[in-house]
Structure formats: C-alpha cells, structure tokens
Amino acid sequence: MQPGEAVAILGPSGSGKSTLLNLIAGLDRPDTGTVTVHGVRVDGLGEAGAALYRRSKIGMVCQFFNLLDDLTVADNVVLPARLAGMARREADRRAAELLENLGIDRHARAYPGRLSGGERQRVAVARALMNRPPLLLADEPTGALATVAGQEVSRLLAELNADGQTIVVVTHDLALARSCTNRTVKIADGRIIEDIGARAVAWETGAAQAAR
Amino acid sequence: MSALGKVVRSGVGRRRVQTLVIGLITMMAVAASVLGGTLLVVSGAPFDDAFAQQRGAHLSVEYDAGKASAEQLAKSADAQGVSAAAGPYRTATVSPRLDSGMPEWPMTVAGRDNPGKGVDGLTLTDGRWPTDPGEIVLSADASLFPALRMRLTFPGLPGDPQLKVVGVARSVTQTADAWVVPAQMAALTTPGNGGYQMLYRFTDADTAAQIAAGRKAVTANLPPGTAVGEQSWLTVKKTAERDTALYVPFLIAFGVLGLVMSVLIVGNVVASAVGTGTRRIGILKAVGFTPAQVVRAYVGQALIPAAVGTALGVLAGRLLAVPVLAETEQVYGSSTLSIAPWVDLTVIAGVLALVTVTAWASAWRAGRLRTVDALAVGRTASAGRGRWAVRLAGRLPLPRPVALGLARPFARPARALVMGPAVLSGTVAVTFTVGMGASLGEVTKARAHDAADVTVAAPLPEIGPAGPVPDERPAADPAKIAAAIEANSGTGKYYSAGTARATVSGVAGTTAVTAFTGDASWGGYTMVSGRWFDQPGEAVVPTGFLAATGTEIGDTVTLNGLGEPVTVRIVGEVLDPRYDGMQVFTDAANLTAAHADLTDISHHIAVKSGTDVGGYVAALNKNLAPLDVTAMAGGPDRGSDMVVTLNTLSALLTLMLVAVAALGVLGGVLLDTRERVREIGVHKALGMTPRQTITMVLTSVVLTGLAAGAVAVPLGVSLHGWVLPAMGDSAGLHLPDSVIAVYDLAQLLPLTLGGLLIATLGALLPAGWAARAKTATALRTE
Numbered sequence: 001m002q003p004g005e006a007v008a009i010l011g012p013s014g015s016g017k018s019t020l021l022n023l024i025a026g027l028d029r030p031d032t033g034t035v036t037v038h039g040v041r042v043d044g045l046g047e048a049g050a051a052l053y054r055r056s057k058i059g060m061v062c063q064f065f066n067l068l069d070d071l072t073v074a075d076n077v078v079l080p081a082r083l084a085g086m087a088r089r090e091a092d093r094r095a096a097e098l099l100e101n102l103g104i105d106r107h108a109r110a111y112p113g114r115l116s117g118g119e120r121q122r123v124a125v126a127r128a129l130m131n132r133p134p135l136l137l138a139d140e141p142t143g144a145l146a147t148v149a150g151q152e153v154s155r156l157l158a159e160l161n162a163d164g165q166t167i168v169v170v171t172h173d174l175a176l177a178r179s180c181t182n183r184t185v186k187i188a189d190g191r192i193i194e195d196i197g198a199r200a201v202a203w204e205t206g207a208a209q210a211a212r
Numbered sequence: 213m214s215a216l217g218k219v220v221r222s223g224v225g226r227r228r229v230q231t232l233v234i235g236l237i238t239m240m241a242v243a244a245s246v247l248g249g250t251l252l253v254v255s256g257a258p259f260d261d262a263f264a265q266q267r268g269a270h271l272s273v274e275y276d277a278g279k280a281s282a283e284q285l286a287k288s289a290d291a292q293g294v295s296a297a298a299g300p301y302r303t304a305t306v307s308p309r310l311d312s313g314m315p316e317w318p319m320t321v322a323g324r325d326n327p328g329k330g331v332d333g334l335t336l337t338d339g340r341w342p343t344d345p346g347e348i349v350l351s352a353d354a355s356l357f358p359a360l361r362m363r364l365t366f367p368g369l370p371g372d373p374q375l376k377v378v379g380v381a382r383s384v385t386q387t388a389d390a391w392v393v394p395a396q397m398a399a400l401t402t403p404g405n406g407g408y409q410m411l412y413r414f415t416d417a418d419t420a421a422q423i424a425a426g427r428k429a430v431t432a433n434l435p436p437g438t439a440v441g442e443q444s445w446l447t448v449k450k451t452a453e454r455d456t457a458l459y460v461p462f463l464i465a466f467g468v469l470g471l472v473m474s475v476l477i478v479g480n481v482v483a484s485a486v487g488t489g490t491r492r493i494g495i496l497k498a499v500g501f502t503p504a505q506v507v508r509a510y511v512g513q514a515l516i517p518a519a520v521g522t523a524l525g526v527l528a529g530r531l532l533a534v535p536v537l538a539e540t541e542q543v544y545g546s547s548t549l550s551i552a553p554w555v556d557l558t559v560i561a562g563v564l565a566l567v568t569v570t571a572w573a574s575a576w577r578a579g580r581l582r583t584v585d586a587l588a589v590g591r592t593a594s595a596g597r598g599r600w601a602v603r604l605a606g607r608l609p610l611p612r613p614v615a616l617g618l619a620r621p622f623a624r625p626a627r628a629l630v631m632g633p634a635v636l637s638g639t640v641a642v643t644f645t646v647g648m649g650a651s652l653g654e655v656t657k658a659r660a661h662d663a664a665d666v667t668v669a670a671p672l673p674e675i676g677p678a679g680p681v682p683d684e685r686p687a688a689d690p691a692k693i694a695a696a697i698e699a700n701s702g703t704g705k706y707y708s709a710g711t712a713r714a715t716v717s718g719v720a721g722t723t724a725v726t727a728f729t730g731d732a733s734w735g736g737y738t739m740v741s742g743r744w745f746d747q748p749g750e751a752v753v754p755t756g757f758l759a760a761t762g763t764e765i766g767d768t769v770t771l772n773g774l775g776e777p778v779t780v781r782i783v784g785e786v787l788d789p790r791y792d793g794m795q796v797f798t799d800a801a802n803l804t805a806a807h808a809d810l811t812d813i814s815h816h817i818a819v820k821s822g823t824d825v826g827g828y829v830a831a832l833n834k835n836l837a838p839l840d841v842t843a844m845a846g847g848p849d850r851g852s853d854m855v856v857t858l859n860t861l862s863a864l865l866t867l868m869l870v871a872v873a874a875l876g877v878l879g880g881v882l883l884d885t886r887e888r889v890r891e892i893g894v895h896k897a898l899g900m901t902p903r904q905t906i907t908m909v910l911t912s913v914v915l916t917g918l919a920a921g922a923v924a925v926p927l928g929v930s931l932h933g934w935v936l937p938a939m940g941d942s943a944g945l946h947l948p949d950s951v952i953a954v955y956d957l958a959q960l961l962p963l964t965l966g967g968l969l970i971a972t973l974g975a976l977l978p979a980g981w982a983a984r985a986k987t988a989t990a991l992r993t994e
Contacts, residue, residue: 027498028584047580048502055500066495066587068219070226075218082215083500127499 001168003134006161008177008184009170016190017170021139024168025058026050038134055084059128063140065120067112073099074108077126084131098126102156118149125156136160138169142176154179216505219496220512229882233875234514234567235521237473240868242525242563243532249555250533259384259449267296268385269332269411271426274303274441274717277407280434285408291429295415298331300408302397303388305715305772308364318715318722318773319354319389322409323397331411332387339379345396349379354389354721366400373399385448387411389721407440407717420446441717447760450944465644465935473637473872476630493578494586503579510575511568518567526556532861613904617911624884628916631880635920636927638873639967643928644935645866646963649859650954651936658787663736664816665825668693668836668843689839690813696835697815702823707732710810712803714771714796719760724791725771727800727810735816737797740946741765742784749802752784756793756944771796776806789945870970877913877974885909885978892982902983909979913971921967928963929955
C-alpha cells in the first residue's frame with residue numbers, strides 16, 4: 001500500500017478479512033509470516049509495544065463502534081490523544097474540531113448509548129483520527145448501520161481519503177468499496193485472489209447489476 | 213485528568229453495583245477489625261500501665277495474727293523468688309455506719325504509714341494520706357461511695373470509734389477497701405478478729421503456677437494454717453479486663469468470617485468487574501492502553517470504593533467501640549481509654565493491601581488477554597461446558613426453566629464455586645448468631661433464677677435527692693408472709709431468699725451471701741459442677757468466687773462481717789455472672805448462729821399444676837395486703853446490658869454479613885445474566901414468559917445455596933462450640949452443656965435452608981432485570 005491509498009478488502013465470511021485487519025492493527029499475531037506497517041515490524045511487538053504502535057500509527061473503526069459506554073462522546077474521542085501524552089487543552093481543541101467536522105459536536109457531552117448508530121460510528125471515526133494516524137482501519141464500518149447512515153459513513157471515509165488519509169476498509173459491501181476506495185483486494189481462505197483498481201470495481205458492480 | 217484517571221472514574225461511577233458491593237464488604241471487614249483490634253488493645257493496656265506504675269503486688273496474703281508474729285511474717289520477704297515485699301500491715305474487717313445512720317457493707321481496713329512505693333504504691337486520687345488516728349482513706353473501688361469529710365462510725369466496736377474520710381486512693385491490685393495509720397488499727401480490731409497482710413512481688417509471676425510457687429515459698433517457714441487468704445494479681449487482672457475481654461472471642465469469630473468473606477467477595481466482585489469489563493478492556497487496549505495501564509485502571513476501580521468503605525468502616529468500628537470502652541473506663545475510674553491510632557492504620561493498610569492484591573491478580577490476567585479475544589467476548593460461542601447437566605436436567609420431570617436453571621452452575625463451575633463460600637460464610641454467621649442468642653438466653657435465665665411462677669419481692673427503697681433514704685417502715689415479717697403463702701390454695705412449693713454482705717479473708721470487697729429458707733434448688737439455678745447444698749454447713753458458689761478465693765469444690769471458706777464468722781463447705785459450682793461471681797448461696801439456717809442481718813427478703817412460689825397464676829396472685833395479694841407486700845406473676849426480671857449489647861452487636865454483624873453474602877451472589881448472577889443475555893433473548897423469543905425467566909435465574913443458584921447451607925450449618929455449630937466457651941473463659945465462667953448445646957433439629961433444618969434464602973435474595977434483582985429485558989434488545993446485544 002502506498003500513502004494516500006484507500007483499499008477495500010473484500011471477501012466472503014471466514015475468508016480472513018477481519019483477521020488481516022487485526023494483524024495490521026497489532027491486535028493479533030500471525031502464526032507465520034511478518035506484518036510491516038510504516039516501517040514497523042508489528043508481528044514482533046509485545047503487548048505494550050503494540051499499544052504504543054496503535055497510539056501512534058493506527059486509527060481503527062469497527063462494525064460495533066467499540067466506544068466506551070461509561071465515557072462521554074468527548075472523553076471517548078480525547079482518550080487516544082491523552083494516552084499519547086498530548087496536552088489536555090490541545091487534545092480538547094482537536095476533539096472539538098473533529099466533532100464539529102463530523103457534525104456531532106452537539107453530542108459532545110452525551111454518552112454513546114444515547115446516539116444513533118450513524119452518530120456512534122462518527123464518534124468512532126473521530127476517535128480513530130484523533131492522533132492523526134498514518135493508517136485508518138475500518139472493519140465493516142457500515143455493517144451495523146441503516147442505509148442512510150451507512151451512506152453518510154461511506155461519504156465521510158471518501159472525504160478523509162480525498163484529504164490524504166490512507167485507509168483500509170474491510171467489507172463485503174461492494175457499494176461501500178466503490179464509493180470510498182480506489183483499490184480492491186479480494187481474499188478467500190486467507191489468500192489474495194484478486195487485486196484491482198476502483199474502476200474495475202465499478203465495472204464489476206455494474207456488470208453484476210446488469211446481469212440481474 | 214489523565215486518560216487513566218478518566219477511565220477509572222467512569223468505571224467507578226457508572227458501575228454502581230460493583231462499587232457498592234466492594235465498598236460495603238470493606239466497610240464491614242474494617243468495622244469488625246477496628247472493633248476487635250481496639251478491644252484487644254484496651255483490654256490489657258490500662259491495667260498493665262497502672263500495675264507497672266504502682267508496682268502492684270503479685271500476691272497479697274492474709275495471715276492469722278494469732279498464729280504468727282509480725283517479725284516472723286516480715287522474714288517471709290526473704291523467701292526465694294521474692295523481689296520485693298511490703299508489710300506486715302494489720303488488717304481488720306469492719307462494718308461502718310454513715311452520718312445518716314445507714315449501715316454499710318463490711319470492708320477490709322489495713323494500717324499503713326504511707327501509700328507505699330516498693331510494692332502496691334497507692335495512688336491518691338483525692339484528698340491526702342491520714343497522718344493521725346481518727347482519719348481514714350477509702351478505696352475508689354470500695355462498695356462505700358468515697359466522699360471527703362464524710363464521717364464513719366463503727367457501733368460494733370468497743371468505744372464506738374469515729375473516723376473522718378480525708379482521702380481517696382486506688383490500689384491496682386485492690387489489697388484493701390480502706391487504709392488508716394497503724395496506730396488506729398487497735399481501735400478497729402476486736403479480739404479474735406484481724407490479721408496481718410503481706411504484699412509480695414516475685415521475680416517470675418506471669419503464670420498461675422509461678423504465683424503458686426511463690427506462695428509456697430513465702431509460707432514455707434510459717435506454722436501451718438497461718439495463711440488464711442490470698443489474692444493473685446492474675447485474678448484481679450482477669451476481673452478488671454473481663455468486660456472487654458468478653459467481646460474478644462466473639463469479635464475474632466466475626467472478624468475471621470468477615471475477612472474470609474472479604475477475600476472471597478472482593479475477589480469475586482473484582483473478577484466479576486473484570487469479567488463484565490473484558491470487552492471494555494479490549495477496547496481500551498485497542499485504543500492504546502498498555503497491559504500495565506489496564507491493571508492500574510482496574511486496581512484503581514477497586515481501590516476507590518474500598519477506600520471509601522475503609523473510611524466508613526473505621527468510623528463504624530469506632531462508634532461500635534464507644535459503649536464497650538465506656539464500660540471499661542468505668543472500671544478504671546478516671547482513666548480515659550482511646551482507640552489506638554496504630555490499630556486503625558494497621559487495619560486500613562491490611563484491608564487496602566488485600567483489595568489491591570486481589571484486584572491486581574484478576575486485572576493482571578485480563579490485561580494479558582489478547583486484545584482480539586477480549587474484543588470478541590459476547591460474540592463468540594461459549595465453550596459448551598455443562599451441556600451434560602442440561603441434558604440430564606432435561607430428563608427430569610421438571611419445568612424447562614427450572615431444569616435450565618439447575619444445570620447452570622455446571623456451565624460456570626468456577627463462578628458457582630466462588631459464590632458458594634460467600635453464601636456459606638453468611639449462613640455460618642446466621643447459624644452462629646442463632647446459637648449465641650440461645651446461649652445468652654440460657655445465661656440470662658440462669659442469671660435471673662426466675663423459674664418461680666409467682667414472686668413476693670422485697671419493697672423497693674425510697675429514693676431521695678441524695679440516694680436511698682432509710683426505710684422507717686417496719687419490715688414485713690417473713691414468717692407471716694410464708695404463712696400467707698402456705699394458706700393460699702394452689703401453692704405448690706416455695707422458698708424465701710434473703711441477702712447479707714460478708715467478706716472473705718484475703719479478698720478485698722464484699723461477697724453477697726444469699727440465704728434460702730426452703731428448697732431453692734428448683735428456682736432456676738444452673739449447676740456447672742458438683743451439687744446443690746442439702747446438708748447443714750454447705751454452700752454453692754459461682755465460678756468467679758472459686759477463682760477469686762483460689763478454692764474448689766470440697767474446700768471450706770470463712771465468711772466474715774456477718775456478726776460471727778461463718779464457715780461453709782463448697783459443694784457445688786453454680787452459673788451466675790452477677791457481682792463478678794462474688795456470691796455464696798446457702799441455707800439460712802447456716803447463718804442463724806451468726807445473727808446475720810438478712811435484707812431484701814423475697815419469696816418464690818411454684819403453683820400446683822393446673823392453677824391459674826393470675827387468680828392465684830390476686831388471692832394471695834388479698835392475704836398479703838396487711839403486710840404491705842405484693843405478689844406478682846413470674847420470677848424476678850434481671851436483664852443484662854451486656855447480653856443486650858452482645859445480642860444487638862451479633863445481630864448487626866450478621867445482618868451485615870448476610871447482606872454482603874447476598875451482594876456477592878448478586879455480583880455473580882449479574883455477571884452471568886449479562887453474559888447470557890442473548891441466550892435469554894432467544895428463550896424469550898421462543899415464548900419464555902418473564903415469570904419463567906425469573907424462575908430460570910433463581911433456580912440457577914438453588915444448588916449453590918443448598919450445598920453452601922448444608923456445609924455451613926455444621927461449621928456454624930462448631931464455631932459456636934468454640935467461641936462460647938472462650939467467651940465464658942473471658943468472663944470467668946464455666947458454661948454448662950445447657951448453655952453450649954443449644955441447637956436442636958427443629959432449628960438446624962431451617963438454618964440449612966438459610967443458604968438457599970441468601971442465594972435467592974442475591975439473585976432476585978438480576979432475575980428481575982433479566983425478566984424485564986426487551987427481547988429485541990437482548991437479541992441485538994453483542
């Protein structure tokens with residue numbers, strides 16, 4: 001992957017999409033092989049090392065948001081920055097800016113449980129971007145959302161990529177892959193079976209629809 | 213606030229059940245420990261301090277002045293093992309009369325030039341030491357209320373000597389009730405009365421055997437029978453510490469139970485907190501928390517409520533200690549007892565260390581979990597343990613929710629095993645408290661001697677502004693009262709009891725002599741050993757009397773101060789903790805020759821079978837009206853503040869333990885229902901009603917509750933069997949079987965179900981939550 005790319009990982013259930021993402025994020029370790037991200041050998045990191053790596057290199061968005069229910073929206077977003085040692089005032093300013101950009105600043109003091117699915121996913125995105133990570137990982141980011149909310153998240157990711165954010169999206173949603181990525185990697189049984197550009201994805205989608 | 217601080221604060225604030233449970237159990241453990249520790253410390257400190265300061269006598273011996281000279285006795289100070297000695301001091305037993313003419317109880321007076329220094333250095337608490345004949349210093353511990361400038365007369369002595377009270381002193385080993393200058397003693401001693409007192413300190417005096425060896429050494433060169441009484445400092449110390457020492461075994465029992473529960477439940481609750489928070493831990497790690505930070509966060513989450521609980525526990529322990537300390541302060545007069553800060557600090561450090569270690573161990577394990585596994589909690593299938601139990605329970609003719617509930621502990625055996633001891637501890641506490649209540653009831657009954665159906669009590673004295681005033685009314689003739697009782701139809705058997713005060717050689721203070729006319733053996737006197745008196749010259753005494761006088765069953769003892777000395781043979785040991793056990797029960801005929809002045813004469817009646825007690829009392833009162841006395845139904849009511857305090861304290865501590873045990877169950881069941889919420893959702897989607905859901909959750913703790921109850925009851929009975937005799941020892945009592953073997957089958961069976969009750973109580977709230985959960989929400993839960 002090159003900086004600025006947005007890559008969609010596609011594949012059927014059990015193909016290894018989420019496992020790949022977990023390996024990149026340092027949440028899991030490969031049995032064999034190596035994982036190198038931004039010059040860092042992730043597979044060789046210990047638990048503490050992996051935590052430091054995630055703080056600085058990775059932003060992650062999950063299907064079920066993974067927000068801390070007992071922290072407010074603002075506190076959830078600020079958390080990675082404070083862990084990384086960012087000054088409180090600066091972290092608050094950055095969180096406010098992100099929440100405003102994502103259109104959820106009015107919920108800053110609310111707890112995640114009170115937000116809709118789309119709003120929660122925006123909070124998750126804000127938190128993922130807090131430390132300006134070189135790589136944003138999204139695991140089925142629209143999987144738990146209604147169509148409209150899913151489209152909003154899809155648009156958001158596209159905008160982020162347009163601003164230069166490198167993104168890896170794991171999904172089985174071709175529409176999401178088409179709308180917010182410029183490269184698609186298909187995997188099955190843990191192996192890459194295809195690596196195509198965004199136009200090809202668009203063509204493939206159109207052909208599939210025509211065939212129906 | 214740091215990221216860690218935010219996470220800790222939100223964890224504490226938003227997880228209220230866990231926070232409350234941790235806070236409560238630490239509060240209970242700390243309260244019991246502070247109370248127990250404080251009592252342990254103060255029970256010994258004041259006496260030991262005073263004894264060291266006054267160089268108290270390890271042994272005071274009363275000698276017969278007719279059998280040995282002062283020179284011979286002085287030489288006893290040279291015996292082997294004696295490090296210091298004082299005396300011989302002349303002593304006499306005298307019965308003073310106050311200015312008001314009120315007769316007082318007999319007391320032991322010793323003649324001393326000065327308060328002394330080397331042995332038994334008296335502390336003057338008021339006034340001065342007598343310098344001339346005609347002056348006296350009273351002991352602060354004597355039965356006579358010490359007031360300066362009060363005049364005492366001694367009508368029984370030649371020349372009617374009169375003494376003015378010039379001071380008040382305290383002897384830590386209570387060697388006498390009053391002191392005068394030696395020149396005064398001649399006027400206070402009648403022929404045949406009086407003796408010498410020697411006070412000894414020994415190089416080794418820590419045990420009763422060492423004291424006995426010392427006694428043997430100092431009397432070795434004296435004619436046989438010269439020593440007529442003695443008092444060991446160990447006996448005085450035990451009596452002085454009795455009030456507080458009584459609580460110690462009982463508090464140790466509750467303290468150990470509380471500690472065991474603390475370890476179990478803090479572990480359980482913290483493990484539950486970590487268990488329910490596993491996904492949260494996964495998120496924290498995904499966001500960038502290191503394992504060490506996760507551990508610190510969860511230790512912090514446990515420590516904050518534990519610290520609050522500890523603070524409240526110290527406060528509660530101190531408040532509980534106040535009434536007990538107040539009683540002890542009274543024993544030592546002006547000395548003020550306070551709770552030693554080091555007790556608080558030790559307890560605080562110990563409990564917080566316990567919570568830290570427990571929380572650290574649980575959180576460390578969770579912190580080491582692979583992040584991806586932690587995040588997957590709730591989304592992955594369970595390991596499928598206990599499926600055999602579900603199949604087996606399904607074959608039983610039970611409703612499906614009951615079968616599912618009964619099989620649940622086998623799916624999570626570790627959780628059931630942790631929950632079990634919490635229920636067990638609670639049930640042990642309940643069993644113990646029920647037994648202790650019954651035992652204290654037996655002691656109270658034995659103390660009250662209230663087996664009579666009807667009592668004719670002595671009229672109460674009139675109380676004036678300055679206390680009791682002399683009763684000018686002629687006392688009712690006991691013989692006439694007895695005749696009225698005899699004449700009343702329905703009278704079964706009866707006896708009368710009167711009281712006199714006497715002294716026993718070598719023992720300071722007075723002894724209450726209860727003299728009976730008629731057979732009083734049925735009156736509710738519980739024998740510890742020996743038998744009730746039935747021959748002339750026999751008596752029974754409480755354990756305290758035997759200990760204080762160094763006598764045993766079969767020995768004879770001489771009672772002074774009754775007009776003439778009376779010698780009785782002890783044939784039985786009776787359970788009676790009143791007056792520190794300084795009582796003698798005997799037949800009134802034994803005191804006739806001594807012309808003892810019996811007071812407070814009461815009559816105790818058992819009516820014939822089938823007699824209406826109310827009607828009997830009414831008829832008897834008609835006959836008694838001319839005699840100015842009244843009969844009443846029942847025996848004398850002699851409640852005890854100590855018993856009430858012990859019962860209240862044990863009930864309070866048991867309630868705390870039961871509440872904490874139920875909270876421990878609540879934590880476990882809550883965790884279980886949260887984990888199973890999807891499964892519960894599936895059941896509800898398939899048609900399980902809220903009532904059936906409650907049944908399923910409640911039955912999931914039935915086996916745990918029953919098993920814990922079955923194990924807890926024998927443990928509680930054993931604990932009772934250990935604590936009660938220990939409490940008896942502390943109080944200077946030998947407790948008979950009737951006080952210790954108080955459990956019967958009718959009590960034990962319901963107690964066994966106590967475990968089930970506690971477990972069900974704890975599971976009620978989570979069961980309600982599970983029943984109310986919306987099916988759709990439950991199904992959507994990760």
